[in-house]
Amino acid sequence: MPVPSVWSRVVLAxxxxxxxxxxxxxxxxxxxxxxxxxxxxxxxxxxxxxSIVLTVLTASVATVIGALLGLPLAYLxxxxxxxxxxxxQGIIDLPVVIPHPVAGIALLLFLGRRSEVGGALxxxxxxxVSHVPGIVVAMLFVSSPILxxxxxxxxxxxxxxxxxxxxxxxxxxxGAFRRVTLPLAGRGILAASILAWARSVSEFGSIVILTYxxxxxxxxxxxxxxxFGLPAAIPAAVVLLLVAxxxxxVVRVLQPEEHR
Amino acid sequence: MIRLENLxxxxxxFDLRDISLEVPKxxxxxxxxxxxxxxxxxxxxxxxxxxxxSGRVFMHDDEVTDLPPERRxxxxxxxxxxxxxxxxxxxxxxxxxxxxxxxxxxSAAGTRIGELAELLAITPLLDRxxxxxxxxxxQRVALARALAPRPSILLLDEPFAAVDxxxxxxxxxxxxxxxEREGITTLQVTxxxxxxxxxxxxxxxLSEGRIAQSGRPEEVFRYPxxxxxxxxxxxxxxxxxxxxxxxxxxxxxxxxxVFRGDTLALDVVAxxxxxxxxxxxPEDIVLSLTPHPDSARNHMxxxxxRLERSGPVTLVHLxxxxxxxxxxxxxxxxxxxxxxxxxxxxxxxxTAIYLV
Numbered sequence: 001m002p003v004p005s006v007w008s009r010v011v012l013a014x015x016x017x018x019x020x021x022x023x024x025x026x027x028x029x030x031x032x033x034x035x036x037x038x039x040x041x042x043x044x045x046x047x048x049x050x051s052i053v054l055t056v057l058t059a060s061v062a063t064v065i066g067a068l069l070g071l072p073l074a075y076l077x078x079x080x081x082x083x084x085x086x087x088x089q090g091i092i093d094l095p096v097v098i099p100h101p102v103a104g105i106a107l108l109l110f111l112g113r114r115s116e117v118g119g120a121l122x123x124x125x126x127x128x129v130s131h132v133p134g135i136v137v138a139m140l141f142v143s144s145p146i147l148x149x150x151x152x153x154x155x156x157x158x159x160x161x162x163x164x165x166x167x168x169x170x171x172x173x174x175g176a177f178r179r180v181t182l183p184l185a186g187r188g189i190l191a192a193s194i195l196a197w198a199r200s201v202s203e204f205g206s207i208v209i210l211t212y213x214x215x216x217x218x219x220x221x222x223x224x225x226x227x228f229g230l231p232a233a234i235p236a237a238v239v240l241l242l243v244a245x246x247x248x249x250v251v252r253v254l255q256p257e258e259h260r
Numbered sequence: 261m262i263r264l265e266n267l268x269x270x271x272x273x274f275d276l277r278d279i280s281l282e283v284p285k286x287x288x289x290x291x292x293x294x295x296x297x298x299x300x301x302x303x304x305x306x307x308x309x310x311x312x313x314s315g316r317v318f319m320h321d322d323e324v325t326d327l328p329p330e331r332r333x334x335x336x337x338x339x340x341x342x343x344x345x346x347x348x349x350x351x352x353x354x355x356x357x358x359x360x361x362x363x364x365x366x367s368a369a370g371t372r373i374g375e376l377a378e379l380l381a382i383t384p385l386l387d388r389x390x391x392x393x394x395x396x397x398x399q400r401v402a403l404a405r406a407l408a409p410r411p412s413i414l415l416l417d418e419p420f421a422a423v424d425x426x427x428x429x430x431x432x433x434x435x436x437x438x439x440e441r442e443g444i445t446t447l448q449v450t451x452x453x454x455x456x457x458x459x460x461x462x463x464x465x466l467s468e469g470r471i472a473q474s475g476r477p478e479e480v481f482r483y484p485x486x487x488x489x490x491x492x493x494x495x496x497x498x499x500x501x502x503x504x505x506x507x508x509x510x511x512x513x514x515x516x517x518v519f520r521g522d523t524l525a526l527d528v529v530a531x532x533x534x535x536x537x538x539x540x541x542p543e544d545i546v547l548s549l550t551p552h553p554d555s556a557r558n559h560m561x562x563x564x565x566r567l568e569r570s571g572p573v574t575l576v577h578l579x580x581x582x583x584x585x586x587x588x589x590x591x592x593x594x595x596x597x598x599x600x601x602x603x604x605x606x607x608x609x610x611t612a613i614y615l616v
Contacts, residue, residue: 161342164309167329168336169356170409175330179355183346 027241034238042235051220052239058132058216059200062139063193066147071189074151075177079160092148095141100205103141107210111137134211139200146199150192154185191254198247201240261285262306262413262445267315269298269305276301276469279315283462288439288446290456290477293466294492299449300339302466303415306447307336319413334413335406335444339421341398343390349401350386353377356409369408376404380434396427403435407442414439416448420455432458453493457481465489486616487537497540497584503530503615519613523581527557527610536615542575542587544612548605549596556607564602567593574598580606 042048076082077089095103111118111128118128128134158181166176182189204218215223217240225233267279276298283289291299304310306317308329316325324332343352350373357369377383380400385393390401399419406414419435420428436459439446450456456463456477464474465488473485484490490498501521517530519538526538546556562580569575574593578584584606588598598604 159342161338161340162344164304164307164329165336165338165342165344166355167309168307168332168334168415169405170330172328172330180344180346184344 030234030237030241033234034242038235038238042239045235047215048217048220048236048239051215051217051236052243054132054135054214055201055217056243058135059139059143059197062136062143062200063147063197065136066140066144066196067151067189067193070144070148071151074148075155075181077148078152078155093145096145100142100203101209104138104206104209107134107138107141107206111210128210130211130213132211132214135207135214135216138206138210139203142203142206143196143199147192147196150195151185151189154188154192155181157188158184187254191251194247194251194254198244198251201243201247261287261318261320262289262447263318264306265316265318267302267305267317268313269301269310269315270313271301271310274298274301274469276305278470279305281464281471281474283445283447285320285445286443287461288436288459289448289462289464290460291447291449291464291466292451292453292456292492293472294451297466298469299451299466300417301469303336303417303447303449307334307415308332332413333411334415335409335411336415337399337402337406337417337419339418341402341422343393343398343401343405345390347390348386349382349388349390349393352390352401353386353404353408355405372408372410373404376407379438380404395423396431399423399427399431403438407438407444410442412444414444414446416446418449418451420450420452435459453477453481456493465492467492482541483614484539484616487539490537490539490616495539496542496587497538499524499538499540499582500535501538502535503528503533505533516610519615524560526613528613528615529610530615539614539616540584540608540612541614542585544608545584545586546607547576547586547588547596547598548607551605554607557610558613559605559607561603562606564598564600564604566600567598569593578604578606 073088073092077085077092098106108129109115111121111134113119113122113127113129121128126133128137162180162184163173163176166180167173171179202218203216204222207216208219208222212219217236221233221236221240224236262281262283264279264281267276269276269279274296279302281289291302293299301310305312308317308324308327312325316323318324319332319334344355347355353373353376354369357372373386374383377386380403382397382400382404385397385401390398393401399422403419416435420431423431432455438444448455448459453463460477462474463477463480465472465480467488473480473489480489481493481495484493484495487498487500490496499519499521501519501524503517503519506516506518514529514531517528517533519526519528519530519536521538528538530536546554551559560580562578562584564576565579565583566577567574568577569590572590574588574590576586576588576593576598578586586606588596596604
């Protein structure tokens with residue numbers, strides 16, 4: 001790149017600074033309200049506590065299911081050439097571009113008791129609409145693309161020749177995966193899982209349609225805001241922001257240098 | 261022992277075909293060929309990494325065609341080493357030992373690691389991570405790792421390509437010693453014929469997915485069966501042309517003929533007429549300053565273009581209407597006072613021309 005002139009440097013720096021401050025400003029404003037006193041008060045609120053526990057648990061379950069189903073797929077996408085690979089890849093990325101309430105409505109139609117699938121599942125006692133499993137499937141729907149694409153990149157970063165070397169040293173295919181690929185991709189997979197978890201924690205649009213009650217944290221905040229106004233929503237918002245920031249820092253530490 | 265019978269392997273639109281080769285027990289064979297001739301694919305097929313379209317692979321009289329790589333009992337050293345980056349040097353070497361029935365318990369594994377590290381002079385590196393090792397060090401670790409489970413067959417893919425020339429010489433010698441010591445049947449891929457001459461009992465020249473020629477290295481070097489092999493192994497001067505009989509008719513068998521190619525008309529002993537290649541080895545060409553009668557049938561004048569000294573031997577690049585390469589002892593180059601630009605008499609016998 002040619003050396004920019006003084007003016008272009010000023011313009012570049014100015015525009016960049018504006019956007020950075022635009023992100024930092026509001027968050028900082030909210031964070032400044034997080035005094036020990038206000039946090040203590042927020043955590044004494046049993047309803048808020050329950051919603052945070054519910055959010056953390058459902059997001060964790062969604063992440064575990066996402067990992068169980070998504071890691072084999074991520075490995076397949078990273079390593080194998082098969083017909084329809086690009087189509088599968090596209091389908092996995094679809095939830096990213098679908099507005100979340102739309103996803104919620106689609107899930108409602110698919111899993112509601114009047115649908116074939118929903119009806120069948122309800123008959124064995126698994127209900128989604130206005131039940132906790134509804135939260136989990138909504139979270140799974142929006143977070144799995146993040147997990148799969150992150151894990152796929154993690155697998156792709158491991159040289160496939162290493163598995164071949166392991167095979168010639170006596171490992172079975174599974175043994176080579178377990179002893180070589182998994183440890184080498186581990187950090188990337190963990191980072192992808194945490195990002196997917198964070199995405200689940202922050203989900204609102206699809207959950208609000210599928211399961212308004214019991215309330216996850218994001219719906220709890222929305223509910224407090226609409227029912228009791230801004231001051232009532234702030235403590236919960238602060239707590240959720242702190243959870244998100246912690247996750248963010250952990251992911252940054254885990255990610256390999258070049259992605260930071 | 262490794263025996264390959266009519267292997268056919270397809271990778272993308274590349275075909276490796278009609279590969280038949282036998283490396284005797286304890287033998288050292290080299291596959292040589294230019295980039296893209298299918299050398300690595302061939303090794304991967306032997307290792308069981310590449311799916312065969314047809315053909316069979318035998319190891320020590322057992323057919324292993326359908327066995328996965330882990331059940332073939334072989335060691336594989338890759339060109340880029342591919343050490344496990346998450347493991348220490350010690351754990352890399354011990355990777356194939358940590359398994360019941362494949363090197364025994366922990367202390368036996370430790371002994372084997374120590375023994376190989378000593379042999380390859382990498383004992384001080386054992387507790388290091390593999391990051392930051394030099395090319396030569398990585399090569400030694402990769403070799404130790406492949407040898408640790410005592411494979412009966414060792415496959416080497418261009419093992420010296422990524423190390424400096426001095427290290428290459430040392431490693432080559434060590435590898436030959438190791439081969440003799442452990443008695444491992446070895447199949448190595450290289451693009452360097454010199455390596456084949458120094459290391460191999462057997463060489464197979466690969467061209468576009470087929471074996472162009474195989475045999476003892478000296479034999480392939482002396483008697484290449486095609487212009488491709490002659491050029492590739494560096495036999496010397498390869499000239500395209502045609503052979504005609506001097507006297508028409510005649511009995512079957514070798515006859516005196518004339519080979520015409522480029523601007524040259526050479527006396528040759530031929531077995532058939534028609535288009536062919538003449539191969540003249542540089543060491544069979546005699547240079548002198550004045551014409552003198554000798555038994556050589558072919559005489560011509562040439563101009564010295566360039567001298568290329570390499571120790572006791574000097575390569576003389578000549579222009580005789582086309583390029584010709586002669587190899588003389590450096591002593592005789594001095595004695596004749598050869599230098600670029602002077603004109604010399606170039607002579608070689610009819611029997612020194614090898615037609616392929």
